[in-house]
Amino acid sequence: MGIRDSSAPSVRVAGQAPGGKFIVIEGIDGSGTTTQAERYAAHLRSRRRMVHVTREPSGGPIGAQIRQVLTQRLTLPTTNQAQVMALLFAADRLDHVAAEITPLLEDGYVVISDRYDLSSLAYQVTSAQEESEALGGPPSSGTMLRWIRELNRYALRPHLTLVLDVDPEVAAQRRKGRGGARELYDDAELQARLAGAYRRAEELLPGDHVVHIDGNGEPDEIARAIEAVLRPLVGA
Numbered sequence: 001m002g003i004r005d006s007s008a009p010s011v012r013v014a015g016q017a018p019g020g021k022f023i024v025i026e027g028i029d030g031s032g033t034t035t036q037a038e039r040y041a042a043h044l045r046s047r048r049r050m051v052h053v054t055r056e057p058s059g060g061p062i063g064a065q066i067r068q069v070l071t072q073r074l075t076l077p078t079t080n081q082a083q084v085m086a087l088l089f090a091a092d093r094l095d096h097v098a099a100e101i102t103p104l105l106e107d108g109y110v111v112i113s114d115r116y117d118l119s120s121l122a123y124q125v126t127s128a129q130e131e132s133e134a135l136g137g138p139p140s141s142g143t144m145l146r147w148i149r150e151l152n153r154y155a156l157r158p159h160l161t162l163v164l165d166v167d168p169e170v171a172a173q174r175r176k177g178r179g180g181a182r183e184l185y186d187d188a189e190l191q192a193r194l195a196g197a198y199r200r201a202e203e204l205l206p207g208d209h210v211v212h213i214d215g216n217g218e219p220d221e222i223a224r225a226i227e228a229v230l231r232p233l234v235g236a
């Protein structure tokens with residue numbers, strides 16, 4: 001079981017809330033973030049800790065709109081689609097932090113978010129790059145990366161971001177097993193590029209504490225690795 005730890009203190013503009021702990025879990029579609037967020041919460045509950053699992057897009061009003069786009073119930077114009085999505089996700093994130101995450105942290109909860117701004121830095125940067133390539137345009141990733149960081153300047157920094165690194169073929173098999181309708185980013189080539197972006201997550205989030213966990217194995221083995229990584233931070 002491989003673990004890679006950036007061990008950097010947070011130096012981003014937005015501070016960390018006092019009280020509880022804010023943990024983010026990230027990875028490509030089908031990497032197991034939902035499964036592992038729930039498993040870790042169950043572990044903490046069994047130790048009588050106050051824990052809350054949330055996700056992005058959030059359950060708030062902007063999150064609901066984003067889900068309509070992801071399920072292609074709502075269609076955006078194809079030009080600058082990644083930019084529009086980045087704006088929607090950044091707006092949803094600030095609402096999510098203010099309405100749900102910060103109040104619970106202030107009450108001392110461990111808040112686990114299934115996705116946060118690393119998803120925007122991976123998905124929207126990579127899909128903008130694909131769009132630009134399809135139009136025969138110049139590489140756009142540096143500009144887009146800086147712009148998305150700016151959009152998320154006021155997003156509360158997590159105490160720790162866990163990245164589940166999973167081979168895109170393994171994740172695709174899992175998505176197939178899970179069933180459900182095809183979503184906006186459900187494309188093999190995009191998911192392979194995203195897996196590469198996640199492997200370089202600490203470059204996308206300079207100053208944040210990022211830990212990689214090999215997510216290809218059995219759920220129990222991954223859950224044990226996550227508990228070991230988070231024990232010093234959470235104390236359980």
Ligand SMILES: Nc1ncnc2c1ncn2[C@@H]1O[C@H](COP(=O)(O)OP(=O)(O)O)[C@@H](O)[C@H]1O
Nearest residue numbers: 029030031032033034035174177178217218219
């Ligand atoms: N380590 C694992 N090994 C095999 N299957 C898994 C593993 N983790 C999750 N799954 C299954 O794969 C599917 C996708 O997992 P999920 O947690 O929903 O991923 P994500 O939220 O990252 O898209 C689900 O059906 C889940 O039960």
Ligand SMILES: Cc1cn([C@H]2C[C@H](O)[C@@H](COP(=O)(O)OP(=O)(O)O)O2)c(=O)[nH]c1=O
Nearest residue numbers: 029030056057089115116119120123124185
């Ligand atoms: C938070 C966030 C998610 N996303 C994408 C990643 C997923 O494809 C989708 C979330 O949909 P969801 O159905 O929750 O997928 P999963 O169970 O794999 O997390 O939204 C972004 O593109 N940017 C973001 O900032």
